[in-house]
Amino acid sequence: xxxxxxxxxxxxxxxxxxxxxxxxxxxxxxxxxxxxxxxxxxxxxxxxxxxxxxxxxxxxxxxxxxxxxxxxxxxxxxxxxxxxxxxxxxxxxxxxxxxxxxxxxxxxxxxxxxxxxxxxxxxxxxxxxxxxxxxxxxxxxxxxxxxxxxxxxxxxxxxxxxxxxxxxxxxxxxxxxxxxxxxxxxxxxxxxxxxxxxxxxxxxxxxxxxxxxxxxxxxxxxxxxxxxxxxxxxxxxxxxxxxxxxxxxxxxxxxxxxxxxxxxxxxxxxxxxxxxxxxxxxxxxxxxxxxxxxxxxxxxxxxxxxxxxxxxxxx
Amino acid sequence: xxxxxxxxxxxxxxxxxxxxxxxxxxxxxxxxxxxxxxxxxxxxxxxxxxxxxxxxxxxxxxxxxxxxxxxxxxxxxxxxxxxxxxxxxxxxxxxxxxxxxxxxxxxxxxxxxxxxxxxxxxxxxxxxxxxxxxxxxxxxxxxxxxxxxxxxxxxxxxxxxxxxxxxxxxxxxxxxxxxxxxxxxxxxxxxxxxxxxxxxxxxxxxxxxxxxxxxxxxxxxxxxxxxxxxxxxxxxxxxxxxxxxxxxxxxxxxxxxxxxxxxxxxxxxxxxxxxxxxxxxxxxxxxxxxxxxxxxxxxxxxxxxxxxxxxxxxxxxxxxxxx
Numbered sequence: 001x002x003x004x005x006x007x008x009x010x011x012x013x014x015x016x017x018x019x020x021x022x023x024x025x026x027x028x029x030x031x032x033x034x035x036x037x038x039x040x041x042x043x044x045x046x047x048x049x050x051x052x053x054x055x056x057x058x059x060x061x062x063x064x065x066x067x068x069x070x071x072x073x074x075x076x077x078x079x080x081x082x083x084x085x086x087x088x089x090x091x092x093x094x095x096x097x098x099x100x101x102x103x104x105x106x107x108x109x110x111x112x113x114x115x116x117x118x119x120x121x122x123x124x125x126x127x128x129x130x131x132x133x134x135x136x137x138x139x140x141x142x143x144x145x146x147x148x149x150x151x152x153x154x155x156x157x158x159x160x161x162x163x164x165x166x167x168x169x170x171x172x173x174x175x176x177x178x179x180x181x182x183x184x185x186x187x188x189x190x191x192x193x194x195x196x197x198x199x200x201x202x203x204x205x206x207x208x209x210x211x212x213x214x215x216x217x218x219x220x221x222x223x224x225x226x227x228x229x230x231x232x233x234x235x236x237x238x239x240x241x242x243x244x245x246x247x248x249x250x251x252x253x254x255x256x257x258x259x260x261x262x263x264x265x266x267x268x269x270x271x272x273x274x275x276x277x278x279x280x281x282x283x284x285x286x287x288x289x290x291x292x293x294x295x296x297x298x299x300x301x302x303x304x305x306x307x308x309x310x311x312x313x314x315x
Numbered sequence: 316x317x318x319x320x321x322x323x324x325x326x327x328x329x330x331x332x333x334x335x336x337x338x339x340x341x342x343x344x345x346x347x348x349x350x351x352x353x354x355x356x357x358x359x360x361x362x363x364x365x366x367x368x369x370x371x372x373x374x375x376x377x378x379x380x381x382x383x384x385x386x387x388x389x390x391x392x393x394x395x396x397x398x399x400x401x402x403x404x405x406x407x408x409x410x411x412x413x414x415x416x417x418x419x420x421x422x423x424x425x426x427x428x429x430x431x432x433x434x435x436x437x438x439x440x441x442x443x444x445x446x447x448x449x450x451x452x453x454x455x456x457x458x459x460x461x462x463x464x465x466x467x468x469x470x471x472x473x474x475x476x477x478x479x480x481x482x483x484x485x486x487x488x489x490x491x492x493x494x495x496x497x498x499x500x501x502x503x504x505x506x507x508x509x510x511x512x513x514x515x516x517x518x519x520x521x522x523x524x525x526x527x528x529x530x531x532x533x534x535x536x537x538x539x540x541x542x543x544x545x546x547x548x549x550x551x552x553x554x555x556x557x558x559x560x561x562x563x564x565x566x567x568x569x570x571x572x573x574x575x576x577x578x579x580x581x582x583x584x585x586x587x588x589x590x591x592x593x594x595x596x597x598x599x600x601x602x603x604x605x606x607x608x609x610x611x612x613x614x615x616x617x618x619x620x621x622x623x624x625x626x627x628x629x630x631x632x633x634x635x636x637x638x
Contacts, residue, residue, distance in 0.1 A: 103423055131390075
């Protein structure tokens, strides 16, 4: 793995963490609704996965975290505006943080019903295959979403059609308050790939090189017409289900926090000599300033007209 | 002018749409090799190839959801669900994805897809017999066609495929073999424009598809008794041409809706509510509905015929209204 790529993944992961922590603060202050599902603990893997793709490969993201958007350079000001009901957002106030969209950056949105995007990805795969664009459709979802019937219908039909799709399940062990051991019959979500005759791959979400390798291999396979791959990222969820979730159902939070992939990556970047401690501190300050500027710009934007409620229903 | 069946009209609309636009694709259960269980897509796979007309697994959620995804990426998918009832099976994809994907992403996408929904009683039991168009009319973001004649079926289906919005297209199975005249040079019928199928001055009847046929028959009997009904076929339920009904009701002062859907909160309930809001001064008799009473539709003809509005019921109801 190239050092500059690793450093970029670290920089974007740190920016994501700072952005989301600020978002949670804004939610506590009542500036935005607490609807962000923080991706802390999963951002390194999200950003590494995106780094293995081409910039125009369409992405349908999971509901947890904003690493996908930060990786593709979606405006933080616009995402905040979506949530705060201000002008200049990506979805005109219609979808908040759950439905951030920027097709110019390959960000194609998210389903409000979890696992609901899987079916959309199949049609997107059919379209890019028919139009021979050479793109790969990448769909992220959680272990919870993988228990929807849409998972079965979508992976089966995508495999039958050998669609250029990559399915990435971020298994963080929790579907809201229910541990995966109580909701899911198999130990690994990737084991289900056997049921569709496609490769099932497991990677450690704290290892960006492993994530990149797995996604690159899957994308090459998809691009060459061999069909989809199911990748399972073993991830951890550092925060609650939503921004202000007290997580009183959970006993493992303190233990999990010791294995923060961002901390692991930070130590690695320093030990490899890519950055000094001081440079990481400077980077953190820069990220905070960038987020602060996004917040200020969002707050300077006018509120959306309530009449926007009637717009964007149909062409 | 030539005469063709409703089924042939639909097949021609699909054929000509595939011919005109490379982005049109057709898929669904059995639509490829077999030409569909009701034979509407017959011959199309042979003519256009299996990459444009193809079979699918029995997976209603992904059938509809993939239609949304393909539409978002620039195709114009025409998806067949074998029975209109399966609209509910694919409820997330119909109502949330087709109906709201554009809206919740702030207009970032167009969703030019058509969902073909063969509807109406076939004796196949409660999950294969309904006319569930009221669900669509109730829900934002969806267009809804209910063609009653071969000419309308062809024109509205072509229009639906050209539309940049998602269209729920209800085809009535009992009409598939019905023949009618078609003018190949006529312009496409716009959505939201009702047709007056018979002019009259005593009572306005709103009906479509099989109930339109029954209303037209009832009108002949009533005419012999000196009762002249005006019959309006809405052709599309979303958008809905209320103005044509309003104009008629101003003339007749009375309105009956005959529908094959369930009565409670059905299309008739909506029309009645709007008349109450906007036309009360013109109504000199109570608004009436004939619909399927709120029980499931069974598979035995004697039981089915007991609950679907009949010609005799229409005649009797209009007589009461005209008295």
